[in-house]
Amino acid sequence: YFKSLYQVPFHDKAEIGTKDIGDVEWNPSGTRIGYSRMNNTLIIKEFRNQHSSQVLNTYIIDKPHANPIEEMSWHPFSDSTLITVGRDEYVKIWNTKTLKLIYQIKIKGNCYLVKYSNDGRFIMTTSSYYNEKIKSNEYYLSLVNVKRGYEVVRVHKLEQKIYDSIWTNSSNAIIFGCLDGSVPMYKVDEETGDIVKIFSFEGHMSTVNCLAFDTKGRYLVTGGHEGVIAIWSMKSLSCIKTLAMVDEPVMSLDLSREGSYCVATFQGNECGRVFHIDESEETFKIEKNRSTNNAFAKVRFHPKQSTFVYTTYDGVLTNLMKR
Secondary structure (H helix, E strand, O other): OOHHHHEEEEEEEEOOOOOOOOEEOOOOOOOOEEEEEEOOOEEEEOOOOOOOOOEEEEEEEEOOOOOOOOOEEEOOOOEEEEEEHHHHHHOEEEOOOOEEEEEEEEEEEEEEEEEEEOOOOEEEEEEEEHHHHHHOOEEEEEEEEEEEEEEEEEEEEEEEEEEEEEEOOOOEEEEEEEEEEEEEEEEEEOOOOEEEEEEOOOOOOOEEEEEEEOOOOOOOEEEEEEEEEEEEEEOOOOEEEEEOOOOOOOOEEEEEOOOOOOEEOOOOOOOEEEOOOOOOOOEEOOOOOOOOOOOOEEEEOOOOOEEEEEEEEOOEEEEEOOO
């Protein structure tokens, strides 16, 4: 199927200088895409409609944070509201139509992960804080209540560094990929924001770099530094399948809208791969989708179609779409 699609590269003026792309995310309807470059720019592309690759407008925000954007997340019910973090003390909420900063939330430490919950009620962000007394980094999870005026309702000190975070499809739990290879799951109280550890997925032999969760709630996918992709049943809370076709650390994962396909990117010279989950078979190689010294390769499936965008090693965002 993917071999029948054609490639549409997207260019922007921010390519001049440091071309590497840090993060990329579709809005809920697939009519806008946001991506960041390592020269500290945020780019928004607006398309004619969700089926089109025709770009109506390209918007660029210079220096949205003190450092290049590490991660971004769209509001699940808004096509124009985007949150970003960039290794400073703020979660920033942007209106991508007006390019105005709606609000900024001050967080303890430097934020490097951020996610809207799927019901839009909470924002979670993970930050690192250097403790002068012990001369070491501490890591914190902050939960923000969106409906209560972006109030930080809980700050939870984490046991170790977190490399990725994700909400379950029902937004009642969060899952972390950890330094020690564990994947703990925490239940979130919808009223108070309290979190309680309820389970930990165990099996990876090294750091869990990335996570993906099925929109139907059937399974969790984890990517390890040892090169193993593990698929976990959310019904039995056990590993039902592993994929180890590339001998490089797995750095990014995403699932297609119906959950049939998984795409993975890697740390070294290997290009991104698309796998069919049920058949455990590689179905497509994304040849130019390789990591660089400054940024890991990314692929993001379209929210409404079985197509995707990907980053290239020479800094071009490319859409793979139907003819």
